[in-house]
Amino acid sequence: EPTTETITFVKANPVETVYLDGEVVVGAGVPQTVTTYEVPQEGLRYVNINSQTVLVDAETGVIVQVLR
Numbered sequence: 001e002p003t004t005e006t007i008t009f010v011k012a013n014p015v016e017t018v019y020l021d022g023e024v025v026v027g028a029g030v031p032q033t034v035t036t037y038e039v040p041q042e043g044l045r046y047v048n049i050n051s052q053t054v055l056v057d058a059e060t061g062v063i064v065q066v067l068r
Helices: 004-012
Strands: 044-049 052-057 063-067
Touching: 004 052, 004 063
Parallel strands: none
Antiparallel strands: 044 052, 052 063
8 A cells, every 4th residue: 555655756756658558457567668667665666657647566567556
């Protein structure tokens, strides 16, 4: 579960959008070719996919939360 600090950090540090086919949903995998960005919280990274910011598990590349 992401901390408030992580969500605040991600919203304060927007990144360029990457466009991918398919829906942006929890449990979907992010291709390894997509660059993800570090957050202060260990084990998570973030990226903007199809204009939606998502938190990704750093080890598996699976979306764990879509920030709305």
